[in-house]
Amino acid sequence: MSSQRNLFDKVWEAHTVREFPDGQSQLFVGLHLIHEVTSPQAFAMLREMELPVRFPERTFATVDHIVPTDSQQRPLEDALGEEMMAALEANCREHGIKLFDPASGKQGIVHVIGPELGLTQPGMTVACGDSHTSTHGAFGAIAFGIGTSQVRDVLATQCLTLAKPRVRRIEIGGALGGGVYAKDVILHIIRRLGVKGGVGYAYEYAGPVIEAMSMEERLTVCNMSIEGGARVGYANPDERSIEYLRGRAFAPPPEGATFERAATWWRSLKSDADADFDDRVSFPGAEIEPTVTWGINPGQALGVNEALPLPADVPDEERSGFSEALSFMGFHAGEPILGAKIDVAFIGSCTNGRISDLREAAKVARTGQVAPGVRTLVVPGSQAVAREAEAEGLDEIFRSAGFEWREPGCSMCLAMNPDKLRGRELSASSSNRNFKGRQGSPTGRTLLMSPAMVAAAALRGRVTDVRELLG
Amino acid sequence: MSERIRRVEGRACVLRGNDIDTDRIIPARFLRCVTFDGLGAHAFEDDRKQAAAAVAAAGVKSDHPLDDPRFAGARLLVVGANFGCGSSREHAPQSLMRAGFRAFIGESFAEIFVGNCSALGLPCATLEPGDLAALMDALEGNPAQQVVLDIGHCTLRSSAGLHNCGLRDGVRAALLEGNWNATRVLLEAGPAIERTANALPYLANFARR
Ligand code: SF4
Numbered sequence: 001m002s003s004q005r006n007l008f009d010k011v012w013e014a015h016t017v018r019e020f021p022d023g024q025s026q027l028f029v030g031l032h033l034i035h036e037v038t039s040p041q042a043f044a045m046l047r048e049m050e051l052p053v054r055f056p057e058r059t060f061a062t063v064d065h066i067v068p069t070d071s072q073q074r075p076l077e078d079a080l081g082e083e084m085m086a087a088l089e090a091n092c093r094e095h096g097i098k099l100f101d102p103a104s105g106k107q108g109i110v111h112v113i114g115p116e117l118g119l120t121q122p123g124m125t126v127a128c129g130d131s132h133t134s135t136h137g138a139f140g141a142i143a144f145g146i147g148t149s150q151v152r153d154v155l156a157t158q159c160l161t162l163a164k165p166r167v168r169r170i171e172i173g174g175a176l177g178g179g180v181y182a183k184d185v186i187l188h189i190i191r192r193l194g195v196k197g198g199v200g201y202a203y204e205y206a207g208p209v210i211e212a213m214s215m216e217e218r219l220t221v222c223n224m225s226i227e228g229g230a231r232v233g234y235a236n237p238d239e240r241s242i243e244y245l246r247g248r249a250f251a252p253p254p255e256g257a258t259f260e261r262a263a264t265w266w267r268s269l270k271s272d273a274d275a276d277f278d279d280r281v282s283f284p285g286a287e288i289e290p291t292v293t294w295g296i297n298p299g300q301a302l303g304v305n306e307a308l309p310l311p312a313d314v315p316d317e318e319r320s321g322f323s324e325a326l327s328f329m330g331f332h333a334g335e336p337i338l339g340a341k342i343d344v345a346f347i348g349s350c351t352n353g354r355i356s357d358l359r360e361a362a363k364v365a366r367t368g369q370v371a372p373g374v375r376t377l378v379v380p381g382s383q384a385v386a387r388e389a390e391a392e393g394l395d396e397i398f399r400s401a402g403f404e405w406r407e408p409g410c411s412m413c414l415a416m417n418p419d420k421l422r423g424r425e426l427s428a429s430s431s432n433r434n435f436k437g438r439q440g441s442p443t444g445r446t447l448l449m450s451p452a453m454v455a456a457a458a459l460r461g462r463v464t465d466v467r468e469l470l471g
Numbered sequence: 472m473s474e475r476i477r478r479v480e481g482r483a484c485v486l487r488g489n490d491i492d493t494d495r496i497i498p499a500r501f502l503r504c505v506t507f508d509g510l511g512a513h514a515f516e517d518d519r520k521q522a523a524a525a526v527a528a529a530g531v532k533s534d535h536p537l538d539d540p541r542f543a544g545a546r547l548l549v550v551g552a553n554f555g556c557g558s559s560r561e562h563a564p565q566s567l568m569r570a571g572f573r574a575f576i577g578e579s580f581a582e583i584f585v586g587n588c589s590a591l592g593l594p595c596a597t598l599e600p601g602d603l604a605a606l607m608d609a610l611e612g613n614p615a616q617q618v619v620l621d622i623g624h625c626t627l628r629s630s631a632g633l634h635n636c637g638l639r640d641g642v643r644a645a646l647l648e649g650n651w652n653a654t655r656v657l658l659e660a661g662p663a664i665e666r667t668a669n670a671l672p673y674l675a676n677f678a679r680r
Contacts (some may be wrong), residue, residue, distance in 0.1 A: 017660050017667045022641040026660055028667045030674070038560065040505035049654060054664070066503060080503040087505045121673060131559035131583060145583055147561035149590030149653070157657040159664060163641060195490060196553045199582060229556070231582050252677040262677040297490050297556075317552075321489055414558075415499040435494040435557055442498070442517035 006271035007236055008167045008202050011142045015125045017159055024163045030124035031141075032059040032154045033110050034097070036066055036084040037416065038129030042151035043091040055158040056096040060119060061088060063101060064109045065416045069379050069406035072102040081417070095155075108382020108408050111135040111350035115219060116384055118248025122237035122266040127154055132350050132432065134225040137234030138218035139241050140269055142202070144231045165200055165232065166278035169271075171207030174285040179467035181360065182217035183352060183430070183450035185209065187291040187301045189221075190228040192283065195299040198230025201279070204271065205235045209285040215244040216356040223351045224432050227298040236270040290466055293434045293448040294337050295325030300434075302337050304453070304465045310334045328436060329445050330424070337463055340447070342428045344421060345376045345403075345458035346439075347451045349413040349431035353381025355388050357430065357451040362397045364455035367469050370402030371461030377419060378403050379411040403458065415440030428457035475649035476592055479574035480619040481546030483629070485607045486536045491550065492557030493584065497566045499558075510562055511569025537570070541614035549607060550577035554595075555584025564588045574620050576627060576636065578603050589642045592651045596620055596627065597637035605631040622646050 017026040032055075034042075039061070046053070053059065066081040076082040085101075092099040100106040100113060107113070111132050114120040120136040126143035127133065129151040136143035150160055170189060190197075203225050210218065218235045225233025242263045245251040252262040289303030300322075302308065310333050314322045326333060331340075347353075347361050358380065370376055378398045380386035386408050389395055395405045412419040413431040420440025421427055427439055427446050434446035447463065456466040501513045515537055522535035536542055548567065554577045555563060564587045567575075573593060580588075580595045588595050598606065609631035610616070619628040620636070622643055627634045645651040668674050 014671060015667065017663050020641065022644050024641040026657055028664065028671070030671060037502050041507055041561075044506065051654070051658075055668070078503070084503065084505055124673060129559060129561075131557065133559075145559040147559055147564075147583060147587035147590060149561060150586065153590075153653050153657055156654045157660075157664060158668070159657045159660065161641070161653050161657065163639070195556065196579065199553070199579065226557075226583075229553070229581070252673075258677045262673070265672045265677075297492070317489075324488070414494075416502055433492075433494070433557060435492045437498050437517045438494050440500070442521065 004272055004274050004276050006167055006204060006275040006277060007140055007234065007269050008142060008204065010269055011123055011125065012164060014123070020161070024161050026159050027125060027162050029127045029154050029158055029160060030058065031119055031126045032158070033114055033126065033128040034059060034061045034151065035110050035130065036063045036088045038148050039091065039151055040084065040087040041148045042129070042155060045149070045152040046155055049156070051156045053095040053097065053155045058158060059097045059155065061092050061097055061099040062107055062110050062113055063088060065410045065414065067102065067409040068417050069377070069409045069411045069419055072407055078418070102383070105383055108384065109350045109353060109410055111223065112353060112381035112385065115139065115215070116382060118245050118251030121245060121251065122241060123269045127160060131226045132223050134231065134233045135219050135223040135350060137222040137225070137232060138215060140234055140237035140266065142232055142234065145226065165202045167204055168198070168201045168279040168281065169204045169206055169277040171280070171282040172205070172209035172285050173207050173282055174209065175212065176209055176285045176288060179290055179452065179470050180288050181450040181452060182213060182220035184288050184291040186221045186224040187293065187298065187448065188283065188288045190224065190299050191291065191301040193228055193281065195227065195297050196229045198225065198228040201230050202232035202234065203228070203230040204277070205233060207282065210235055211238065214356060215240060216354045219354065220351055224298065227432055237266045242266060290450065290453055292337050292453065292463060294329065294331060296328055296434055296436050298432065298434060298448060300325055304338055304463065307334050307336045308332070338465065340426065340463045341461060342374060342447070342457050342463065343425040344427035345374055345454050346412045346427055346429040346431065347454050348377065348379030348381065348411050350381060351432040352430035352451045353379060353385065355385050358385070358389050358394050361451040361455040362394045364452050364459070364466060364469050365401040365403060366397050368401065368459040370458050374458050374461050376403040376458050377406055377412055379406045380408045382408050412439055414438060428454045428463065430454045473592060473649050473652040476594070476646040477623055478619060478621050479546060479594065480617055482542060482544055482614065483547035483549050483576070483610050483618040484536050484542035484545035485549045485610050487551060487607065489551040490553045490556055493555055493560050493563035494557055496555065496563040497560065502560060502562055507562065507565040507569070510566035514566040514570045544571065546571060546573045547618055547620060548572045548575050549610060550575060552578040554580050556581035559583045561587045564591055564593055568593060576606070576620065585639070585642070589645065589651055590653060592646060594620065594622060594638055594642065594646060598627065598634055602634040606634065
């Protein structure tokens with residue numbers, strides 16, 4: 001009998017503790033990740049309910065949002081940040097939860113260290129009080145962001161109440177052109193399907209372009225699922241996922257047959273060839289250009305050589321959002337995005353702060369010098385990424401081109417540490433959100449793009465087609 | 472057991488616009504805290520400041536709805552489509568709850584936002600676009616009126632009429648039965664939780680110990 005199940009169904013079923021009469025499920029969470037921003041209140045709620053942590057060995061903690069990227073010296077200069085860090089340390093100590101703090105050498109952005117340490121594995125359910133948890137889906141895990149009350153639920157029960165979403169398979173066919181990266185793929189998907197298009201869906205990313213991607217590229221794609229409205233995004237595990245995990249600190253041990261047994265199970269999780277999906281869409285990879293956002297949500301994006309839409313091209317229901325975005329950004333309908341003058345260039349975040357991102361950006365950086373007046377930050381996603389980059393001399397390439405090389409953390413992705421936009425600065429950013437005020441100044445403006453495109457914009461001082469610099 | 476919530480009634484504040492994200496509801500700098508106390512004062516702070524500055528500069532009357540005295544004391548917040556998208560921060564519904572809101576009415580809501588609200592006993596009810604437009608107009612014309620969200624019947628009563636609204640079944644039952652605090656409900660599964668864990672290959676067979 002041929003089964004017709006997709007990966008989502010298989011993983012969901014394996015983790016279902018029970019079903020509620022209203023159709024929701026009690027789902028077991030295989031891996032719980034926490035950080036300093038969304039956990040302290042959850043621990044306080046737990047204390048109020050006088051409950052212990054049920055599976056302390058399945059929760060791992062790190063600090064990322066508030067840590068400064070110039071110096072990680074304790075106590076932190078920011079008293080509120082120090083209080084949050086101390087609260088996380090105390091909570092982890094009290095409940096026997098492993099914490100990767102700066103002293104551990106393993107600290108970094110939660111969605112960077114999960115895969116890097118081999119904590120994230122195919123077939124797991126992963127939850128974290130952070131909307132970019134979908135990142136971990138790159139390995140064929142079902143990973144989703146949760147709120148603080150749900151962090152409490154997971155701490156107390158290792159479970160969540162969830163309604164099963166529908167599954168949409170998104171196939172990217174053919175191949176990508178030169179100078180087109182994973183970031184462009186996901187920006188393109190969101191542009192096409194809309195920022196609400198994924199509400200109620202899990203996204204399965206598939207097709208030749210996804211299969212040809214490295215694990216780090218797949219992490220970038222899955223990371224921004226939530227920007228398209230989908231709480232979950234995943235790719236099917238393959239030999240590349242398995243090889244990535246071999247030898248990682250928390251992956252199944254390589255000795256004996258243990259790792260091979262795990263690999264056999266991982267291979268079995270893939271969506272069946274004839275699997276059912278609630279919806280399917282496909283795009284040819286060749287239509288994807290280096291993509292840049294011009295507005296105040298990640299769906300307001302353009303190929304770098306396209307002009308901003310004219311009001312007549314915008315569907316009625318988007319008209320008011322369109323003019324709001326134009327006036328906030330100070331752009332005009334119909335003008336090109338190419339050549340827009342930038343003030344800040346930010347390379348980093350859980351979307352694009354991994355070693356391969358820094359390598360691609362460095363290839364561009366070594367072709368010139370940062371334009372006068374452009375403020376730059378290159379922020380590795382973790383201490384391990386920083387060590388690797390420094391061993392390869394990437395830090396030197398960036399520094400000699402005039403970029404600032406910083407310590408790991410979320411940095412200018414959001415305004416919770418000292419790295420912030422000032423006033424109306426326009427930033428070319430490799431992060432994931434261009435919302436009003438996201439980068440720390442209520443009037444600051446963000447253009448999302450790939451790390452290589454950010455590096456190109458930094459050198460020219462303007463939005464640039466990176467392909468010109470790559471020759 | 473938590474409180475049973477059958478209806479939410481009171482004044483309703485109209486906040487127009489689609490895709491309003493949680494960074495706007497509560498800017499990230501206010502997330503530097505270890506409790507949710509005090510967040511109520513900062514809901515929509517940047518939008519409100521910008522609206523106030525525009526009022527001062529242009530002399531036009533365009534207060535942010537949360538600062539509009541006609542909506543003072545509102546318990547329901549009426550919004551557009553995809554409200555609460557973006558960051559998963561529960562700080563967003565927490566700040567709105569602490570600012571006095573007990574229910575949200577809109578065309579649609581982001582999923583994590585609905586999940587967060589449900590855990591706090593705050594219903595997110597959806598209306599058909601036409602009904603929503605009529606409701607917004609009616610409220611702006613007569614902001615002092617009492618609006619009633621009836622959770623059992625999934626209806627919303629205002630001067631625009633009685634409208635059917637959408638509420639997810641699970642959320643509705645949890646509010647009516649008073650078990651929207653999910654921890655207790657999840658704990659009832661008892662040893663079935665460990666049984667599920669022990670059957671997972673990655674915990675049973677090849678975990679690194
Ligand atoms: S890098 Fe940005 S999006 Fe990623 S976890 Fe940090 S703040 Fe969130």
